[in-house]
Amino acid sequence: MLPVSNVARRHLSPAFLESDSPWREAVVRDAWASLGSTVLELPLVAALDETAEGPGWEVIGREHLPSPGTRAICFSAHIGNWEVLPRASS
Incomplete structure (x- = not known):
């Protein structure tokens, strides 16, 4: 090692x-x-299936998110790759 x-x-x-x-x-x-x-x-x-939101994810409840520039807490399922959430939320 x-x-x-x-x-x-x-x-x-x-x-x-x-x-x-x-x-x-x-x-x-x-x-x-x-x-x-x-x-x-x-x-x-990057090879995940493309959806309207991006490759490999789907946003449900987007209408409940605050306006851009305000803060929110997002939850996601753990799929083993935590790098997806920031990309999905941008």
């Missing part, structure tokens, strides 16, 4: 005092796997 994994190992030990080394190694490995999956998903976002 990358040397930066040592940072995770150092932080896991005091945060999970009763954890053993194999458990911490599994957490570090799984964190890298999750990051890798997210990075590999990014190019696929």
Whole structure:
């Protein structure tokens, strides 16, 4: 694994005092796997089916949104790629 994994190992030990080394190694490995999956998903976002709102998403209840320039809180389903919400809300 990358040397930066040592940072995770150092932080896991005091945060999970009763954890053993194999458990911490599994957490570090799984964190890298999750990051890798997210990075590999990014190019696929543009390949999602095009809708009126954009590729891969549909806005329901747009009439309830405030005027442009005002603030709103938006909720979205977790589809594994959090980068979609800002693009969808622009």
